Amino acid sequence: MKCSFVKGSSRLPALACLAALSCLTLPALVLAQTLSPAAPMDMTKPQFDTETPQYDVSHMMSQAPKTVVAEVDGKAITLGQVGDAIRGLPLAIAQRPFDTLFIQARQELIQRQALVIRAHQIGVDEDPAVQRQVQATVNRVLSDAYLLKTIDAQITEAKLLAKYNEIVAGKPGPEEVRIRLILVGTDKEATDAIKEIQGGADFADVARRISKDPTSARGGEVAFASRENLLPEIGSVAFALPPGQMAPYPVRAAGAWYIVRTEERRHSETPPYPVVREILLHTMEREGVPAAIKEAMDQVTVHEYTITGKETEANRP
Secondary structure, three states: OOOOOEOOOOOOOOOOOOOOOHHHHOOHHHHHHHOOOOOOOOOOOOOOOOOOOOOOOHHHHHHHHHOEEEEEOOEEEEHHHHHHHHHOOOHHHHOOOHHHHHHHHHHHHHHHHHHHHHHHHOOHHHOHHHHHHHHHHHHHHHHHHHHHHHHHOOOOHHHHHHHHHHHOOOOOOOEEEEEEEEEEOOHHHHHHHHHHHHOOOOHHHHHHHHOOOHHHHHOOEEEEEEHHHEOHHHHHHHHHOOOOEEOOOOEEEOOEEEEEEEEEEEEOOOOOHHHHHHHHHHHHHHHHHHHHHHHHHHOOOEOOEOOOOOEOOOOEO
8 A cells, every 4th residue: 555645656677587596406417308308408599489479469559549438429538548647647646556547537538528529519619819728738749749759869778878877876876764654634633643742642652543644553654765755745844854853833735734753864775777767868858958949949930029010130040
């Protein structure tokens, strides 16, 4: 069960399966006699065809986004649209079980499609202000997609590794805190609990008794976490407190009230490349934006005008 206050978690590299090696202790003669007849004697190349897929599902992967999952007055809602909606959710929500997210996202898209149909029926789409907003949204999506496509085409694995060696390798990982917290539904409950703890009550005992967070069974204890893996409101308080101190006021976050106590601080170990690869990619994408914009600007002719429509001196070919 994930804690409600945790924002996200790092993607760990896949673990490779290890072959059983107990037979290596057998005498060579016995080993030679018990080897499978299919075992490759030339270990420099595969014994079997490892390239031709036994079950080719590539066509299914390309069709999946087009799968219709709902219809509203004949207007289709596809699995691709549901996936886009889920990817746009905040990280703290997007890590909920997919079956739950699917139902919620599909329902939101159904409701939105119903509203769009009614908007067309009463002519909202003909409003000039609405048309400008629609065009602005289209332009923003296209320009963002162009930037990503252009920048990503120039980012190689070698460049990502070089960036890792430059800013990550050999350096300590991000600072982490181990905290305890109590989750309650109202400001008064949180304030009363803080007064009780300040009066001498044990934080862990109070957490077990009143906290609605899944960590209550552990006295509110949370494993070491970086600031990025906590809700912003929780993280800002937890990292501002010295070890052994409790925030003297309730913290409002994610529609609830928290009491936060920082137990311990440390720097994590240097993260391996696969763990931070996605972060490095986003970093290099941001760094590539100015050059991509300049390249696009160099390919167009711009004329600028004043608020009265008069051409300015800033115009250039």
